[in-house]
Structure formats: C-alpha cells, structure tokens
Amino acid sequence: MQSDEPLCYGPQVMTWAAELAAWSDQQDNLTCTYLTPAHRATAEQIRQWMQEAGFDTVRRDAVGNVIGRYKAQASVAQPELVVTGSHYDTVRNGGRYDGRLGILLPMAVVAQLSRRGERLPYDFEVVAFAEEEGARYGTAFLASSAYIGRYDPAWLDLVDAKGVTLRQAMAEAGLDPAAVGSAAADTKRIKHYFEVHIEQGPVLLDAGLALGVVTSIAGSMRRKLLLKGRAGHAGTTPMHMRRDAACAAAEIALYVEERCSQADTLVGTVGMLEVPTGSVNVIPGACRMSLDIRAADDATRDAAVADVERKIDEICARRNIAIEDTQPAWSVAAAPCSPEHRAMWRAVLAELGQPQFELPSGAGHDAKILEDVAPVSMLFTRCGNGGISHNPLEIITTEDAQLAGRAVLAFLRKLG
Template sequence: MRRARRAAASAGASLEDAREALRRCDVLAGISSMEGGIERVYLSREHAAANAQVSEWIEGAGMRAWQDQAGNARGSYPGATPDAPVLLLGSHLDTVPDAGRYDGILGVMIAIAVVRRLHAHGVMLPFAIEVLGFADEEGVRFGRTLLGSCAVAGTWDPAWLDLPDGEGVTLRNALASFGLDPEEVASAALDPATVVGYLEAHIEQGPLLLDAGRPLGVVSGIMGAKRFDLAMEGEAGHAGGVPMRHRRDALLGAAETAIAVEQVALEHGVVGTVGQMAVLPGAANVIPGRADFSLDVRAATDADRDKAWEEIRARAVAAAGERRLTFTEHLRHEARATSTERRLSEAIEHGVTVATGEREPMELLSKAGHDAMAIASLAPYAMLFVRNGNGGVSHHPDETVTVEDVALAIDAFEAAVLAVAQRMTDGTPA
C-alpha cells in the first residue's frame, strides 16, 4: 500500500511537471511576429524575448543562464567536481512560419524540467549538464539550417556571415544589431574532449508512434538531406499567339521534374519534396518563361540520397531537352546522415522502459533534421521521440501532444540522464 501511494505521488508530480512544460510552450507561442500564428526567426526581437524568458526558467531550475555569441540560450548545472565533463541536453527555440508550439520547444522544456528535478533533490552527477536552446535550427531567415548548433559544434563557417535575408540584411549585420559580435561566434564552440554526449527530446514529426499506440520512441539515426534551388528557363510569349508546338514553356518542364521527384522517391525508398515554385512573368495570359523551384531529398544513407538525386537530375535534363529549355541547379544545403551512439541510445531505451514499462521500446529513423545532426560533429548523440497526435502533423499549428505523454517523456529523459551517470560511476564509457 505504501509503495502504491509513493507511485501515485510520483505520477502526480510527473503530471504537474508536464503541465508546467506545456504551459511554458504556450507562453513561448505568444512570442511571435505573426498575427494569429507562431513565427519566431533567428536574431529577431522575438528571438531576444524568447531567450530572456527561457533564461528565467533556466535560472529557476538551479542553473546559470547565459547567451553565447551565436544567440543560443544556454544554462549550466555543475557536476560533482569542478573539472567534470559535460552532458548536453536541448533542442531549438526558433520556428517555421505558422508553426506548431512543440517542435523543438518541447525538447528544451523537458531538458529544463529534468535539471529542475535534479536540483530540487540536490543531485550532483559525475558530469555537469548544459541545457541548450538552439537559436536557428530551421534556417528560415538566412536559408541555412542548424546555425546555432553548428556554432556550438565548432563547424561555423565565417562565410555564412555574408548570407542575406529576404530584405538584404546580412547575417553579419543581424548579429551586430542583436548585440552580438560577428567575429566572436566561434567562442560558442565546446571542446570535444570535455563533452560526454548530447541527448535531445523531440516530438515525432510523423505518425508512426501514434499508429503503433506508443507514447515514446528511440531514434536510431537521422536521414541525410540535400536541398537544391532549381530552375527551368524557356521563352515567354502570348498565351493566344504562340502555337502549342512552338512553345518553350518553363513551367511544364518544372512540373515534369516535380512528378519525377515523386516517382524516383517511391522507386528508391527515399523522400523527395518540391516545396516552392515561382513562375515568371507570372501572368495568366503569358506562357511561363522561367520557373524557379526547390528540391529537398532525404535518405537513410548519403549514397541512397545521392543516387536518387542523380536520377532526378537526369530526368530534369531530359525534360529540358525535350522542351528546348535550359535547366540549372544550385546546391543550397547538405547534411550527412547520422546514427545515434549505441550506449547513449541504450540509456534512452532504459529511460523509456522505466517510464512506460515497455520491455522493447519502439525504434524509429528520423526523416526530419535536428540539431543533433550538427552536434554529431562534436560528440555522440541519442534522441527520444514523443508521440505527436492529430495524424503526426508537424510544422503546423495542429501539432498536438498529451500531458500524459509529456509526463512519461520527462520521466524517461531523467532516467536516461541518470543511466549515463551510472555508467560513468561504474567506470563504463558513456
């Protein structure tokens, strides 16, 4: 009976922690540049306000709060010794336009909740903990994803300082206007020798956990991605005056390529998306002379991704040739496929088992990109997925999680952190 009462009290505390985490997601959802929706981009006023609010929560959890020169919100919780290495926990605080309120943000709130528990119980671990609210995972403003986590990983490219946003403001000038020193971004980097690893909790950006009836899942790796700016150029002309067989319609070449993307993706078991298309001159009575469009292609391995791209490219070139068009391509973004580290994933698996009682937690490959991809250059990583309701929709206002699932996620994440600590105490590498 006493054990049952303790379990009930623990469950009640977890639900309260989950309610607070979700309340905080709601607070951040209100920090937005978009009327009636959520949008918070890198180095904006909303970014600054979100960092200030998160810093308050970090300090309330017993950490020292600070902001690095890349604009990441960070919190430090000391280890048992002054020279202890550090375990990183976190996710991102920026959003896409018209976003949901949990993608990235929930992971930061779960990390803070775990440290708050440790601090409340006076727990000191054989490593320090650093919570990271990454500043720019989505890449909305400057077209380059993972800027915040690349800075921490030590892979920041100074050439990115010349990237312009949609209004022509360079990243260099935006950093300076934000109160940061563009020449000091590299100071955000951590020394790989001091980092135990990185754990990230994130909503699943898909329906697999939902379909399986599982609240939590263990990530096995993240797909490699390439993103291109593509164009077909032909000749504009009067919609009534140019005979059909004489036309060099750029939109038709782009449309054929978009259909080819779907066909190749299905044939090769990859994912491909044409998410943007712009037609010039753009008048109803003018044949399109140019079509600019995007391509995002992802696969479990870089080799599979690149093979699919080469076939898409070949079909685009063929479509251009048949229609007397010029096809051009520009690689905008590339991220290699990564795998989680076995021992850290075992810690996440242990956490899921402790929280849910599942003896064999569900394993998933992430098709979406995450800050963990960049941190993989710095340290090993593992990830926990939280069930996403409403069909698994993400990057959309209808993102949904339940308080019960979030409570389990906080319990699982805490158990994972403690499992990593136990390994170090036992003398086993994390």
C-alpha cells in the same frame, strides 16, 4: 528505477510552451526568427526560467544560445559533459513544441533534480540553440555550428528580406559579431549529446505509441533551378512547337514522386513552383522550382539524387529547355544515432512499460551538427493532429510530455 509519478514535467512543459508562444514577430501567429525582438524576449525568458530551475550557471553566448549548466557531484574531480537541447526559433506561422520541447523538458528535469538535491556524475548542460530553422537568413544550424566551433564567418554578411545583414542584427541584439569564435564549447569534454523532439510526423501516432527511439537523422540534398523555355501566345502556338518550362517542371516533379517512392526512408519534395510574370494566356517561358531529397542513409539518398538529375537532363533536352541553378546544390550527410545510446533508450522504455519502438528522423535537427563531435541520440514524442508540425495545429499531450520527462531522468541516470 525510482518512481517519478508525482513529478509534474508534463504540466510544467505545457505551461512554459504556452507562455513562450506569446512572444512572436507576428500578432496573429507564432513566428520567432533569429534576433528579432520576440526572439530576444524568448531567450531572456528561458534564461530566467533556467535560473529559477536551479542551474548552477546560466549564460548567453556570442550567437544568442542560452546555456544552463547543472554541475556534477562534488566528488567528481574532472567531470565529463553531457549535453542536451534544441532550438527556440521557429518557422513562420509555426507550432509551439518544435524545438522548444527539447529545451523545456530537460529544464523541468533539472528543476526536479535540484529540488531533490540530486547530482549526476557529470556536468549536464541544456542548450537553447538560437537558430536552427533558417527562416530569416536562409542558412540553418548557425547556432549549433557555433557551439561546436564550426561557425562560418561568411554568414555574418548574409542579408534578410529587409536588407539587414546578420552582422547588423547581432549588433542590434547586443551581440559581438567578432566574438562568435568564443561560442565554441569544449567539445573534447562532451561525453554524449541527446535531443528530445516531437516526431513531426504520424508514425508514432498511427502506432498508438507515446515515445520512439530515433535510429538516424536523414541526410538531405536541396537544389533550386530555373528552367528556361520560350514564352508564346497560348492561342496561336501549336502544341508540338512549344517550349513550356512549366510542363518540364511538372514532369520533373512527377518523376521525383515516382523515384522517391522506391525505398522505405526515401522522400522527395518539389516544394516551390513558380512561373515568373506568368499569365493565363501566355505559355510559361520560365519556371522556378526546388528539389528536396532525403533518406536515412547517404547511399539511398545519393542514388535517388543521381537518377533525378539524369531525368532532369533528359526531360529538358527532349523539351528544348535550358537549366540554370539559381543557387549551389546543398547537401548534408545522414547522422546515425549511437547504437550504444539507442540501446540505453530502449532499456528505459522497457522499464517504463513502453514498447521498444525505433524509427528514423526525416527532419534535420541540431543533433545532426553535434554528431560531428560526439555520439548522439534522440527520443521522439508523439505528435498529435495527424502528426502535423511546422503548423499552429502542432500538439503533444501533457501525459506524453510527463512520460518523456520520466524517460529523460532515467536515461540521465543510466549515463552515470
């Protein structure tokens, strides 16, 4: 392997990430949601940096993805396409590396390839996906879905919290809603898609490892419920006569915790609990709650979901609580990473003197969408501050980013 020690992937990525963090919907935190002025400014900055890095073509597509292509060696007549990328939108009050690391790091690698005059035996495309988090319109993966030609036109009628439709937001951003179909890439040419991402968890940190190879991206199920009991006076209604919706929700939440502790990659979360018009002296007559159940394989997740749903029915029947779904249950399949490319990443780590460590991803990523059209793989970098992410405390080190850049360059060469 060629030595890359003098290269400055790490410092460059940290500088770029800090500069992008200045563009925010909020003055006191990093919030960059789809098609806001801050989001559009972020896209423009990425576009400029791609041009400066030496990409041969840089374009913004019909949904706001910023796409840089570094062309193959001239001797390759019909080059295949290797794609990498991640998202540049954020959650509200988020961190500066989630998603963006997977854009900035390969940009830095392309900059070094360009300085060296080195070309790859395939076209290499870096995609800054415009939307993955769903923070503004509630439906994630709009941008990567468009990239593979799976954009749902019904999404154009989604409405944000201020009553602005997605169609209106696109028009205000200078995008043509009627042209979303043109955002589709030539997916038949895609040889491989890979994504570099912070782990968003503590596994690598606790193991003392800078990098890890992802085995699969968890499949998930989400459901939102409204439990309906009967409100009553807190002082005059005997305990055995109550239809307390909040107690039913609490019992369900504890069962989710218990059931989802029974398999290694299985996790379950009740992230939203709300008593509408609740009062300190009134028995909760209604309670809203959410469910999020994930696992590295669909069979494990589906078995847990089935058990949880049976338990919900049992608890509510026993407590005389009615159940109403406030939105349809939503699920996505697990996305296994390509065994061939996982082996290549492990070989790269060995060449860099790093342990060949593998782990699943409990979070969703754009790679989950690309898996429908091409083999995918992922490389995780260590996440500091206890593994926290989706939080201003999210951090990686310059040294880990440098090492990840070296790994990406080695992987690109192996793909050739």
